[in-house]
Amino acid sequence: MTSGTTAAGKVKGFGQPGEVPGWVNYALLPLLNLVAALLVSSLVILVIGENPIAAMQVLLYGSFGYPEAIGFTLYYATNFIFTGLAVAVAFHCGLFNIGGEGQAYIGGLAIGLVALYLGWLPWPVVALLGIVAGAAGGAAWAFIPAYLQASRGSHIVITTIMFNFIAASIMTWLLVDVLIAPGQQSPESRQFAETAWLPFMHQALGWVGLRIPASPLNLSFVWALVCCVLFWVFVWHTRWGYEIRTVGQNERAAVYAGISPAGNIVLAMALSGALAAFVGLNEVLGVHHRLILGFTGGVGFVGIAVALMGRNHPIGIVLAALLFGALYQGGSELAFDFPSINREMVVVIQGLVILFAGALENLFRPRIEALFRRTASQPAPAA
Amino acid sequence: MDYLTLLSVLDGTLRTAAPLVLAALAGLFAERSGVVDIGLEGKMLAGAFAAAAVASVTGSPWLGLAAGIAAGFALSMVHAYASVTHHGNQVVSGMAINILVSGLTPTLAFAWFQQGGQTPLLQQGERFDPITLPFASAIGDAVPILGPLYREVISGHNILVYAAALAVPLTGWIVFRSRLGLRLRAVGENPSAVDTAGISVAKLRYQALTICGALTGAAGAYLSTAQGAGFVRDMTAGMGYLALAALIFGKWRPGPTLAACLLFAFADAVQIRLQGVDIPGIGIIPVQFIQMLPYVLTVFLLAGFVGRAVPPRAIGIPYVKER
Numbered sequence: 009m010t011s012g013t014t015a016a017g018k019v020k021g022f023g024q025p026g027e028v029p030g031w032v033n034y035a036l037l038p039l040l041n042l043v044a045a046l047l048v049s050s051l052v053i054l055v056i057g058e059n060p061i062a063a064m065q066v067l068l069y070g071s072f073g074y075p076e077a078i079g080f081t082l083y084y085a086t087n088f089i090f091t092g093l094a095v096a097v098a099f100h101c102g103l104f105n106i107g108g109e110g111q112a113y114i115g116g117l118a119i120g121l122v123a124l125y126l127g128w129l130p131w132p133v134v135a136l137l138g139i140v141a142g143a144a145g146g147a148a149w150a151f152i153p154a155y156l157q158a159s160r161g162s163h164i165v166i167t168t169i170m171f172n173f174i175a176a177s178i179m180t181w182l183l184v185d186v187l188i189a190p191g192q193q194s195p196e197s198r199q200f201a202e203t204a205w206l207p208f209m210h211q212a213l214g215w216v217g218l219r220i221p222a223s224p225l226n227l228s229f230v231w232a233l234v235c236c237v238l239f240w241v242f243v244w245h246t247r248w249g250y251e252i253r254t255v256g257q258n259e260r261a262a263v264y265a266g267i268s269p270a271g272n273i274v275l276a277m278a279l280s281g282a283l284a285a286f287v288g289l290n291e292v293l294g295v296h297h298r299l300i301l302g303f304t305g306g307v308g309f310v311g312i313a314v315a316l317m318g319r320n321h322p323i324g325i326v327l328a329a330l331l332f333g334a335l336y337q338g339g340s341e342l343a344f345d346f347p348s349i350n351r352e353m354v355v356v357i358q359g360l361v362i363l364f365a366g367a368l369e370n371l372f373r374p375r376i377e378a379l380f381r382r383t384a385s386q387p388a389p390a391a
Numbered sequence: 392m393d394y395l396t397l398l399s400v401l402d403g404t405l406r407t408a409a410p411l412v413l414a415a416l417a418g419l420f421a422e423r424s425g426v427v428d429i430g431l432e433g434k435m436l437a438g439a440f441a442a443a444a445v446a447s448v449t450g451s452p453w454l455g456l457a458a459g460i461a462a463g464f465a466l467s468m469v470h471a472y473a474s475v476t477h478h479g480n481q482v483v484s485g486m487a488i489n490i491l492v493s494g495l496t497p498t499l500a501f502a503w504f505q506q507g508g509q510t511p512l513l514q515q516g517e518r519f520d521p522i523t524l525p526f527a528s529a530i531g532d533a534v535p536i537l538g539p540l541y542r543e544v545i546s547g548h549n550i551l552v553y554a555a556a557l558a559v560p561l562t563g564w565i566v567f568r569s570r571l572g573l574r575l576r577a578v579g580e581n582p583s584a585v586d587t588a589g590i591s592v593a594k595l596r597y598q599a600l601t602i603c604g605a606l607t608g609a610a611g612a613y614l615s616t617a618q619g620a621g622f623v624r625d626m627t628a629g630m631g632y633l634a635l636a637a638l639i640f641g642k643w644r645p646g647p648t649l650a651a652c653l654l655f656a657f658a659d660a661v662q663i664r665l666q667g668v669d670i671p672g673i674g675i676i677p678v679q680f681i682q683m684l685p686y687v688l689t690v691f692l693l694a695g696f697v698g699r700a701v702p703p704r705a706i707g708i709p710y711v712k713e714r
């Protein structure tokens with residue numbers, strides 16, 4: 009997160025741009041944060057009584073070591089690109105959206121309803137309608153906390169968390185009482201018509217003659233990359249993006265410039281909710297082909313880590329999403345190979361990344377900057 | 392609803408309110424000193440796990456409580472290190488703690504106890520047992536109305552409930568009558584004035600977060616060793632956020648915050664009663680809707696339908712000395 013994204017960050021924003029080369033800010037610092045997080049995670053693995061180096065090897069092999077694993081890694085990364093972009097667009101407006109989980113849930117519900125009731129249409133139409141419906145659902149779920157923040161000053165962090173719980177309750181009710189497939193025990197909707205499924209990547213590439221191993225990776229990955237481009241254009245090359253960033257950097261300056269903070273808070277959060285909703289495209293329309301309980305599985309929270317590590321930039325977010333995709337895929341391998349490690353180990357790493365890349369961003373930065381100031385100023389007198 | 396049912400609802404209210412009160416008071420200390428603490432949830436969860444694990448291994452709930460407090464304290468220090476020493480974003484730091492703990496507790500429980508991310512069920516003597524206050528049954532039978540109230544609602548809680556009740560006036564005294572409290576409030580409103588007076592802003596905030604960590608740890612210990620009988624993953628279920636909402640709704644004052652906690656707890660006690668009950672004219676409300684009552688209530692309260700809350704002025708802003 010750059011200094012201007014929150015009110016709290018302003019204190020150290022003095023003379024920040026141009027202090028260090030871009031690659032330090034966008035590559036070296038995130039890398040240092042990651043290394044710190046992995047070191048502490050290794051300590052946890054040591055405490056548990058396993059060998060951290062062996063565990064990291066399994067993690068790496070499990071995520072990139074063989075072709076199917078890469079497919080799985082990219083499939084997880086798809087979710088994290090969506091939620092990372094979602095958190096990032098809110099960050100640009102100075103907001104901390106931790107409701108990605110609920111927004112993805114409700115957005116996924118909307119996508120699922122489209123597939124359930126309009127599933128007789130060909131898949132490109134279903135996918136297109138799903139994108140529209142999902143975006144609307146996710147945006148609507150983010151709209152209420154955003155509106156309350158903008159108009160009543162209700163703490164958006166708490167209200168979005170509450171909306172996560174409320175979304176979970178509503179989904180449980182819908183799946184247990186309403187959408188449950190007749191004659192079935194587990195709370196799931198019926199399966200969508202096969203023609204409505206979003207094609208898997210191995211199918212889609214098969215059409216053009218490329219053969220890759222089967223994995224849950226599907227065409228929503230392509231849409232995730234498209235969203236990255238759209239995000240970049242929107243945030244840095246449109247008037248709306250400019251206004252959102254202005255509000256995020258300095259709300260008072262925005263007011264003097266005639267920019268409405270309230271309107272931009274609502275707009276940024278609605279976009280954030282819409283982006284988070286596309287998790288449903290991947291999970292519901294692409295993989296499960298039915299509505300199930302808890303298909304979001306914490307991806308909204310991973311988005312925070314991804315946005316922080318990716319410095320709120322699409323390229324950074326894709327890289328961070330790949331990292332977390334690898335962690336999730338490798339993590340299941342890890343849990344399989346080590347009897348005393350379970351999948352929550354990945355959540356530990358995720359929390360540590362948020363701690364080091366977000367809250368402790370000033371741990372390494374001043375020292376690195378000082379280092380670069382020194383090396384940068386040394387040649388000057390000689391010249 | 393007859394009188395005895397009402398008493399049992401009130402009894403349940405106190406039971407649920409105790410950890411909320413402890414956590415909300417913890418938040419009060421942190422936020423009065425100018426540090427936002429979204430991490431109450433995670434610290435409670437860590438306290439719950441540490442208390443249950445130690446109580447289960449040693450057989451002593453008191454050692455469990457100490458461990459819970461230590462866990463809360465340790466995480467509070469992480470928060471202080473990030474947000475006071477390194478001027479980090481306080482909300483992000485709190486969230487990092489929440490996510491870290493939600494992963495760390497089941498990981499450790501899984502590795503140490505091999506019960507799928509839980510701690511073993513605590514036996515008799517490893518938990519805080521209910522205390523029957525003097526003459527509870529005698530007064531309960533002899534005095535009408537108030538007697539049963541004393542026997543059913545006031546008496547028969549574990550020691551942590553009474554400790555939570557005591558913590559409210561104590562917090563009020565510390566914050567509004569003691570020197571430390573005066574300084575804490577000052578550092579939350581105008582840290583540079585405190586700094587000018589020659590008092591260390593960072594030290595005060597560390598002190599506030601120390602108290603905060605201890606209280607959240609105790610709140611967590613209550614969940615796993617008094618109310619429940621062992622640690623279950625994510626057993627706080629948003630209670631830390633509810634406590635924070637109660638704190639905001641209580642306008643950062645101990646008395647009103649207690650009232651807000653009691654309101655949340657009452658909503659929870661009623662929701663348990665309402666499950667599966669056929670309400671005339673409405674029918675049976677689906678259990679999921681009843682369960683989300685406290686969360687919806689939180690949003691309503693935060694939406695400021697009861698007046699705007701004015702937080703401490705310097706809240707959330709790291710203090711950096713001018714150079």
